[in-house]
Amino acid sequence: xxxxxxxxxxxxxxxxxxxxxxxxxxxxxxxxxxxxxxxxxxxxxxxxxxxxxxxxxxxxxxxxxxxxxxxxxxxxxxxxxxxxxxxxxxxxxxxxxxxxxxxxxxxxxxxxxxxxxxxxxxxxxxxxxxxxxxxxxxxxxxxxxxxxxxxxxxxxxxxxxxxxxxxxxxxxxxxxxxxxxxxxx
Numbered sequence: 584x585x586x587x588x589x590x591x592x593x594x595x596x597x598x599x600x601x602x603x604x605x606x607x608x609x610x611x612x613x614x615x616x617x618x619x620x621x622x623x624x625x626x627x628x629x630x631x632x633x634x635x636x637x638x639x640x641x642x643x644x645x646x647x648x649x650x651x652x653x654x655x656x657x658x659x660x661x662x663x664x665x666x667x668x669x670x671x672x673x674x675x676x677x678x679x680x681x682x683x684x685x686x687x688x689x690x691x692x693x694x695x696x697x698x699x700x701x702x703x704x705x706x707x708x709x710x711x712x713x714x715x716x717x718x719x720x721x722x723x724x725x726x727x728x729x730x731x732x733x734x735x736x737x738x739x740x741x742x743x744x745x746x747x748x749x750x751x752x753x754x755x756x757x758x759x760x761x762x763x764x765x766x767x768x
Contacts, residue, residue: 585640589628592647596621620650638765645761652754656747662707666728666738670695674719678705689715693727697734706739 631639672695688709
């Protein structure tokens with residue numbers, strides 16, 4: 584199992600390196616953190632497999648899962664708290680994202696101006712189709728929040744979704760399981 588997880592994390596690190604110049608061109612810090620994260624846990628999984636170290640395999644599986652789950656909430660806070668400046672924006676449409684078992688989420692796309700430059704961006708958060716149609720009407724103006732340092736980052740509300748807190752709790756459970764397995768409590 585350690586080898587499979589190690590290879591999986593290695594592939595994720597390689598994909599981050601490959602995409603670093605494209606997707607993360609505006610924020611090299613995020614790309615670097617992800618590359619280091621995936622590389623470290625890839626080495627843990629592969630080394631754990633070949634040395635027979637259950638502690639390394641568990642670090643690769645449980646600890647990495649815990650950090651990812653808890654990191655999502657921290658990243659969501661970072662995104663929301665960074666977007667402090669309120670600007671008028673026109674709602675244009677939504678982008679559709681497919682999830683597991685036929686679920687879909689919808690992220691609103693706005694056009695706005697900041698410091699003389701026009702932006703057309705989707706917000707960080709997403710909604711159900713029913714909720715997005717209730718909240719926004721194409722062509723109408725709304726107040727959104729942007730990050731002054733990266734004006735292309737925007738949110739329609741300064742609140743982190745409850746689902747991130749649930750995922751964070753799952754991360755805490757993984758962390759507790761890891762501690763119990765390592766220390767045989």
